[in-house]
Structure formats: structure tokens, C-alpha cells
Amino acid sequence: MRSVLLAACLLLPPPLAFAEDAIGPARIVSAATGDWDKNGVSDLVLLVAPPEGSDEDNGVYVYLTNDVGRLLLKSLIPDKVWGHFGLYGQAPSVSALPNGSIEIASHNDAIGRDRWEQKLTVAYRGSEFVVAGYTYSSYDTLDLDNTTQCDFNVLSGKGTANAKPIRAKGATIPLKDWSDEIGQRACDAR
Numbered sequence: 001m002r003s004v005l006l007a008a009c010l011l012l013p014p015p016l017a018f019a020e021d022a023i024g025p026a027r028i029v030s031a032a033t034g035d036w037d038k039n040g041v042s043d044l045v046l047l048v049a050p051p052e053g054s055d056e057d058n059g060v061y062v063y064l065t066n067d068v069g070r071l072l073l074k075s076l077i078p079d080k081v082w083g084h085f086g087l088y089g090q091a092p093s094v095s096a097l098p099n100g101s102i103e104i105a106s107h108n109d110a111i112g113r114d115r116w117e118q119k120l121t122v123a124y125r126g127s128e129f130v131v132a133g134y135t136y137s138s139y140d141t142l143d144l145d146n147t148t149q150c151d152f153n154v155l156s157g158k159g160t161a162n163a164k165p166i167r168a169k170g171a172t173i174p175l176k177d178w179s180d181e182i183g184q185r186a187c188d189a190r
Contacts, residue, residue, distance in 0.1 A: 023048055029058055029085040034096030036124045041065040045102050047094045049085050050078070057082050058092055060104065060175065062129055075129050077176045082106050097121065101132060113141045116148075118183075122175050129175045130155075134183035150187035161187045 023046065030047040037043065044063040050056040056079040063071040081104055083092030089110025095103045100123075107117040121133030131154050140146040150166075152159030157170035168186045 023061070027051075029083070029091065030093040030095075032094045032096045032102065034102065035100050036062065036102065036129075037064050038100050038124070039065075041069070044071055045094050045096075047081060047092055047104070058085075060094075062102075075176070080175070080178075082180075100124075102129070115139055115141060118180065120175075120178070120183075125172065131173050131175055131178045131182075134159075134186065136183060136187055148187070150183075152183060152186045154183075154186075157186075159186065 027049045028046055029049050032045050033042045034045075035042060036045070043065055046061040046063075048059045048061055050059065058081040059076065059078040060080050061073065061077075062075040064074045066072050081092045083106045084090040085092075087110070090108055092104070092106040095105070097103050102122040104120040104122060105117065107115075109115055109117075116136065116138035119133075119135040120131055121135075122129050123132040124130075125132075134150070134152045134154055136148065136150045138148045148162060150159065150161040152161075152166065152168070153170075154173060155170050157168045159166045159168075166186060173182065
């Protein structure tokens with residue numbers, strides 16, 4: 001993981017690397033490389049903490065490598081992913097999936113009785129990053145019968161919630177327009 005973060009910092013274009021409110025290594029929460037646009041060249045995604053003192057959530061920065069090998073910022077989505085870097089059980093992450101999609105994970109494994117995990121699968125479609133899948137699980141530490149398991153294909157509208165089929169209208173929703181309530185509504189539509 002440290003090598004991916006170091007590579008991310010070294011590969012940032014100079015205007016972003018040295019700007020007044022620069023991303024800088026201290027604000028990078030998680031990073032992953034993969035071929036998002038399926039052109040045979042590795043691209044980069046960063047999960048970036050908001051500036052000090054901000055009450056926003058983490059931002060998603062997606063870079064695509066151009067034809068001369070330079071990373072170019074394709075998508076910057078501020079205030080998108082909940083989580084607290086440095087707090088045990090609440091640090092969000094990004095990872096590359098084998099199919100070329102991006103997985104964005106957030107969770108609460110430490111505070112309160114309601115524990116949960118959420119994963120978004122983000123795919124590059126039609127020159128835009130869209131939410132292709134939503135997975136959510138939760139449990140109550142004091143009421144072990146109070147659990148939720150949901151896996152929903154946003155594009156097709158099909159999925160399962162607590163081992164029962166669910167169906168909603170399939171949609172192509174850009175990551176910038178996604179809200180967690182969209183996934184929660186689909187998981188509740190049994």
C-alpha cells in the first residue's frame with residue numbers, strides 16, 4: 001500500500017502536486033491503480049481527505065493515463081465517501097477489481113452498536129465513471145438477529161436483500177450524482 005501511495009504522489013501532475021491546497025501525501029487516504037478505461041495502460045484513483053478543518057467527506061480523484069504516459073485528472077468528486085482516516089474501524093479505501101472496475105469501501109466497525117460496511121463498484125462507461133454495483137451489510141452488536149445483507153446491480157436493477165430477490169429500475173448513475181440513499185432504497189424494496 002505504501003508503494004502505491006508513494007507512486008501516486010510522484011505521478012501527480014505538477015499543478016496539483018504543488019498547488020496551495022495540494023493533495024499531498026498527508027491527505028491521501030487510499031490509492032489504487034488499474035486500467036479503468038481499458039486501453040492497456042495503468043490509471044490511478046485516489047481517496048483524498050478534505051482540507052484540515054473541513055466538515056466534508058473524502059473526495060475521489062480519478063486519473064487516466066494519456067497516449068504519452070501522463071496522468072490527467074479525469075474526474076474529481078469532492079465530499080463523496082464517508083470515513084475517518086486514522087480512526088480504527090472507520091478508514092475508507094479504494095481498490096482495483098480484476099475486471100477493471102474500482103471498488104470504494106466505507107465502514108463503521110468500531111463506534112456504537114450499529115456496525116456496517118458498504119462497497120460501491122464503479123465502472124468507466126461512455127467516458128464517465130458510473131456506479132455499477134452496491135453492496136451493503138450491517139448488524140447490531142446488541143441484537144444479533146438485526147442484520148442486513150444486500151447486493152444490488154445498479155445497472156440491471158437486480159439483486160438480493162437478506163437472501164430474497166429484489167428488483168428496481170436499472171439505471172446508469174454517474175458517481176458524482178450517487179447518494180447512498182439510492183442504494184438503501186433499492187435494498188429496502190423487497
